[in-house]
Amino acid sequence: MEILSMPSGISLDIDIKETYRYLGYHFPGNIHEDPELKRIVTELTEKEKKIIAPRCAYEIYGLKTDESACYFYKNRPVPEETPILVIESRRLSAHIKECSKAILFAATIGPGADTIIRRYSGSSSLKPAVLQAIGAAAIEAYADEVTEQIKTAFPNIKMRFSPGYGDFSLEHQKDFFRLLELEKNLGMNLNNALLMTPTKSITAVIGILPDPKI
Secondary structure, three states, rough: EEEEEEHHHOOOOHHHHHHHHHHOOOOOOOOOOOHHHHHHHHHHOOOOHHOOOOEEEEEEEEEEEEOEEEEEEOOOOOOOOOOOOOEOOHHHHHOOOOOEEEEEEEEEOOHHHHHHHHHHOOOOOOOHHHHHHHHHHHHHHHHHHHHHHHHHHOOEEOOOOOOOOOOHHHHHHHHHHHHHHHHHHHHHHEOOOEEEEEEOOOEEEEEEEEOOOO
């Protein structure tokens, strides 16, 4: 299993346009937003960058699929007969049906993002919303960065596919926590409503396509 942390001194590149997108703004070209809002977004982005602590964990599994389910096996030359995980999801199966391996992936930017949102909640209605958007943009940016690192070893991978999308049940969050040991490895928790803390965390399946050169 791979467990990665953002190296100290490295600043995560949070795309301001993604922050605006999470706020509900959709600009066709350059951003032409209210100057005061831009000032707040810029100020809070810098504050959030100083307190987030991005980390991720992922593991590669053997994979088989049929029309309605995906079967994950311990990643050995010959997959075991009994899968370690079965995900019943037609959408996920269709997405990774050409893959022979898959990655279970989890990432978080840590509890700092939740702490700063709570800090501003009593004094402003705008700033907590902005911080929520910055956090959402930050976790996606970090996940994208790690995905690019994974591509150095596996150039042919599918886009991330997360629980809660389509018929991929949120109940499978429990499987990510069990197999990746997310409480121990990343300090993440899952409540009875299947919501994760820190809140700016994601889990996903990443399918690995066969190497066309082989």
